[in-house]
Amino acid sequence: MTSLTAAEIARRIEAELVGDGAASIIGVAGLREAQAGEISFLGNPKYAGYMAGTRASAVVVPRDWTGECPAVLLRVDAPDKAFGEIATWFLPPPVETPPGVHPNALVDTSAVLGDNVSIGPFAVVEAGARIGDGTRIGALCYIGAGVSVGGESCLWPLVSVRDHCRIGERAVIHGGAVIGSDGFGFAVQPDGHREKIPQLGIVEVGDDVEIGANVTVDRARFGRTRIGNRVKIDNLVHVAHNVVVEDDVVLVAQVGISGSTVIRKKAILAGQVGVGGHLEIGEGAICMGQAGVTKDLAGGKMYWDTPAIDHKEWARMHSVQKKLPVLKGRVEALEKRIAELEAKLGGEA
Amino acid sequence: MTSLTAAEIARRIEAELVGDGAASIIGVAGLREAQAGEISFLGNPKYAGYMAGTRASAVVVPRDWTGECPAVLLRVDAPDKAFGEIATWFLPPPVETPPGVHPNALVDTSAVLGDNVSIGPFAVVEAGARIGDGTRIGALCYIGAGVSVGGESCLWPLVSVRDHCRIGERAVIHGGAVIGSDGFGFAVQPDGHREKIPQLGIVEVGDDVEIGANVTVDRARFGRTRIGNRVKIDNLVHVAHNVVVEDDVVLVAQVGISGSTVIRKKAILAGQVGVGGHLEIGEGAICMGQAGVTKDLAGGKMYWDTPAIDHKEWARMHSVQKKLPVLKGRVEALEKRIAELEAKLGGEA
Amino acid sequence: MTSLTAAEIARRIEAELVGDGAASIIGVAGLREAQAGEISFLGNPKYAGYMAGTRASAVVVPRDWTGECPAVLLRVDAPDKAFGEIATWFLPPPVETPPGVHPNALVDTSAVLGDNVSIGPFAVVEAGARIGDGTRIGALCYIGAGVSVGGESCLWPLVSVRDHCRIGERAVIHGGAVIGSDGFGFAVQPDGHREKIPQLGIVEVGDDVEIGANVTVDRARFGRTRIGNRVKIDNLVHVAHNVVVEDDVVLVAQVGISGSTVIRKKAILAGQVGVGGHLEIGEGAICMGQAGVTKDLAGGKMYWDTPAIDHKEWARMHSVQKKLPVLKGRVEALEKRIAELEAKLGGEA
Secondary structure, three states, X not given: OOOEEHHHHHHHHOOEEEOOOXXXXXXXXXXXXXXXXXXXXXXXXXXXXXXXXXXXXXXXXXXXXXXXXXXXEEEEOOHHHHHXXXXXXXXXXXXXXXXXXXXXXXXXXXXXXXXXXXXXXXXXXXXXXXXXXXXXXXXXXXXXXXXXXXXXXXXXOOOEEOOOOEEOOOOEEOOOOEEEXXXXXXXXXXXXXXXXXXXXXXXXEOOOOEEOOOOEEEOOOOOEEEEOOOOEEOOOOEXXXXXEEOOOOEEOOOOEEXXXXXXXXXOEEOOOOEEOOOXXXXXXXXXXXXXXXXXXXXXXOEEEOOOOEEHHHHHHHHHHHHOHHHHHHHHHHXXXXXXXXXXXXXXXX | OOOEEHHHHHHHHOOEEEOOOOXXXXXXXXXXXXXXXXXXXXXXXXXXXXXXXXXXXXXXXXOOOOOOOOOEEEEEXXXXXXXXXXXXXXXXXXXXXXXXXXXXXXXXXXXXXXXOOEEOOOOEEXXXXXXXXXXXXXXXXXXXXXXXXXXXXXXXOOOEEOOOOEEOOOOEEOOOOEEEEOOOOEEEOOOOOEEEOOOOXXXXXXXXXXXXXXXXXXXXOOOEEEEOOOOEEOOOOEEOOOOEEOOOOEEOOOOEEOOOOEEOOOOEEOOOOEEOOOOEEOOXXXXXXXXXXXXXXXXXXXXXXXXXXXXXXXXXXXXXXXXXXXXXXXXXXXXXXXXXXXXXXXXXX | OOOEEHHHHHHHHOOEEEOOOXXXXXXXXXXXXXXXXXXXXXOOHHHHHHOOOOOOOEEEEEOOOOOOOOOEEEEEXXXXXXXXXXXXXXXXXXXXXXXXXXXXXXXXXXXXXXXOOEEOOOOEEOOOOEEOOOOEEOXXXXXXXXXXXXOOOEEOOOOEEOOOOEEOOOOEEOOOOEEEEOOOOEEEXXXXXXXXXXXXXXXXXXXXXXXXXXXXXXOOOOOEEEEOOOOEEOOOOEEOOOOEXXXXXXXXXXXXXXOOOEEOOOOEEOOOOEEOOOOEEOOOOEEOOOOEEOOOEOOOOEEEOOOOEEHHHHHHHHHHHOOHHHHHHHHHHHHHHHHHHHHHHHHHO
């Protein structure tokens, strides 16, 4: 583990040191989460309120910053730039993956491996699979029959890609992701029981895609479930069968998309958004966290709530909603006043 | 990869061809998601709006359909039936799993395997486990001690079934599912820390059940967490300890059910529904997507919202809610009018 | 499988038997979920309504309980205590894990294993990893380079801990959990595409932590994502990069926490709660199920709804909201009454 004194760090980044230069620093962290032994930084004035309470042993601050802070201060012109440099000194050593098939991996003789491919221990690569140049298949991965994975990709340990699915170039797929599981399709029989509808299609993933840990992408009934180029998918996202996620879409953690829905280019679905089946979300649309989409959404707008509506409309509704008890009081007051008027007028009539 | 000309496809399904018969077709897809080289179909008139913008190279349409479409048209009497037939020509080849224990699998000598069982590479089958006739245990699966799995079942790669859990006949369990993890139970001690309560029960799964990718079903504290017959569970669903999911229930993706709750027969929980603990959801009840269930729900009805209420009640409330800004305006107008009346009457008084 | 007659059970717990002592009991279960062959108990009078409909073959009841029940009754002074004892007779046999490295495991020669460590079949332990005394690493687990796992811990099969992450003493990590996957961080380029920001930090987990099945905890961009001591995390929870979860926090199933957020000590996030990025949830705060947190929350209070607000405020708002159709009717009635008054006064004017 790297350990540097505050004075040594100050010297390297040409900072003015205020406090105990002998303080020992063993890591970096944000102001709020830092612990003793860590160095932090104040890059944005809005976080200044956390300075007095930080547990960091040292903080990189702007030269002219004044305020209370229990930590050693390192004054510089550009704290975020200096901090970025410091952070690199405390990195864990990079992990090297030697190319080649690990002797404990199991690669079918009909599989085709490119140059400099690395296959980890206890990984299984089935018949007819094709792995592109420079791609790493982690330990304990399962690559089904006829699967293709493009070059310069990285599948971390314990990823599963079922038969005939296709992954593009430069993919990053994190542990526990399951690509190509059966779509959730059943035909209700006259007696009420559900009969499985065979899911005979595949999943096709474009180039430069990242797929998070424990994500599930189901194979199509026929044809393919498609993930476009440069799509970024966070952890624990669910993509159902026959969904199309177009290029440059972002799916944040725990999003769920029902069958046959199309997410047009550059749309962003924030965390825990749910989308119904057979819908279309327009290009560049943004659904805020936990929104529940029940109908087609036009592109280029922001949506929230369940059922999801235009965010501006939601804001209008919500501002009144928050004051509902007040509104109810106003209606009650009106009822009282009108009753008085009625009494008065009734008396006059 | 199968490749057919549009003309050849037209000939096989006895379609009238309109356009370039030499167009090469390599796959099938829906109208909205189809790419060049794919054939699609117009089965439902409500999708006719997508015809002009489709990227499909060919589309199967009703004989009398008129409208704009850049693709080659194949006119037939029943487009969906013809398309279903075409789709089978483009299927990936089926994957054969040879029966037998893979030489790289690890099966305890006390485990009992039925006829025609297939155990994949790097799968682990612990002591006393029993695997029924014709069942496939995929690569990298973990079958704990004393587990039983019924016949004609399929566990895809990377499934984990912990000790003593029981899975019925004809189960399909997708990759990453974890059956029999500890229930989430802790006793808060006088000093505030939580002490683990041993989770000593099991999970029991009925016959004809499908369990999606990365699903988690926790074992009971005592006794068992029970999944009934013909229950269908989609990806990333969580079932807590001691829950009972009765026969023919459907749990859509990302549903979460808290401990000791009972889901009666034929109920359907749509995507991302959450259910509190120690509750009962009645037979045939339907909870719409993202509903949050906080109390017992009577059977046979539809529910939505958090806290979940009868869907009709919700619809009534929601229709007013959407017009809240208008309602507020009406109250303001009333206040103004009544103030005028009061002024007038005050003047008269 | 253990099988006892109702009479034998009655004799052991010194119960008064009412009904057929020959009834065969093979397991325990709650009143609502019990099946034929199982024994249940009535510990809390509020569940008495389930007695008449139970399918249990026998029920342990208070000595003075009167009511209808189809099952054999066993009358005792303290039903819950007696039931706890009975439950232990029907436990599955405990699973023994022999210490030592399984011959099919792959442990790098530079890894350091404590005394009585157990490494399961097909587990991979990479270079420089350190495993504390008495810790069990289950079958098919992946322990990355430089990882440390404290003593007396248990990693169930199919857990993945990526390089350089640190797990404390007495950890319990359930199947499918992925610790140390890359944080979800991308820099939008001038042409709109997203470039991956290297995630160079680690995950650090304190002592006495439990992590549920298929949980994902992302590594920090720099520094570390931190899970404090005695934190309990249920299944399918997502913790993003640079999040800090302080000591004694409880995260119930399917919770999602966005990047750089701090959850202060003893806070409880109920099932499916979502929390935005760069926020702080105060000490001891409780977020009820499905709440969506969009701003900092003060400690010691209870919150609900999306966006999350104080639970009391929510309750006030919600009680009016439920009566919105009524309120709308009252406004309509007022409009009618005021129109009448105006007509009257207009006529008088």
